Amino acid sequence: MKHSANIPAYRFQDTLNRAFDIFFSLIGLLLALPVFIFIAGLIWLEDRGAILFMQNRIGQKQKPFKMKKFRTMTEAKNRSSGDIQNDSGQSLSEQRAEFETTSKNDPRITRVGRFLRPMHLDELPQLLNVLIGDMSLVGVRPDVAVQEVEYQPQEWIDRHVLRPGITGLAQIDPSVDSMKARTEQDLRWVSRRNTGLYFKLLFLTVTKVSKRNSL
Structure with a gap:
């Protein structure tokens, strides 16, 4: 199934935006390096666990990629990954119901x-995803695979025409x-x-x- 015919192919704009993605993500990573080191140290000192949390998300043309974040939760092994389990015997809707989004007061938050x-x-680590081409600074936020059930089939296809974004x-x-x-x-x-938008x-x-942050 192809994307909708009313989605234009802005090849020049997309190429230009990609160039800005590379430039700004590289500058951002260099400037934020001391912050990365500081945060990594705090996470490791708290529980000696993994620094990064990586989760499969759906990217451009529905290709999965590992989205990076600083780990902010305990390393619970029984959390649903959000991936579609074809051999689970459950429908996609049932698998979506088992996928937990994080609430503000979730006790698993460190x-x-x-x-x-x-x-x-x-x-911040998603700047790495931007630099290597998994994401853009601007785009639709990447979903996990089981969230497909929340969209109409054509909507799911259309939202993955481009790289997903941080904002x-x-x-x-x-x-x-x-x-x-x-x-x-x-x-x-x-x-x-x-590019203006x-x-x-x-x-x-x-x-x-x-x-x-100033409040």
Whole structure:
């Protein structure tokens, strides 16, 4: 099944945005290196566990990739990965129901995690995903495989035409309070993407995070 015919092929814009992704992610990684080392030390000192949490997410053209985050939860072995288990005997809807999203007061969140998550510092390693080409700075947020059940088939295909992003329209729009609204904004980015909107969303994201952290 192909993507919708109304999704334009902005080859020049996409190439330009990719160039900006590489430039900004590389600069960001270099500038944030001391922060990376500090956070890694805090995580290791708390429980001697893994520094990074890597989870399969669905990327461009529905290809899975390992999304990187600083680990902010205990290393529970019984958590659902979000991958589709074809041999489980369960329907996709049942597997989606078993996949747990993390609430603010989840007891599995570590002390370091409670410091990192409100400021989105746990997302910093995704700059590596951007640099190597798994993600973009701006795009739709990557879902796990079992979340496919939440979309219409064509919506699922269309939202994966491009690389997923660290931030996007749905993340900076305060009116997005439902799956339907999120999907609408995701598909709006896919169909209307351009370099001007790319920079606007980066600016709005930095402004939003800065205001939240200053409170």
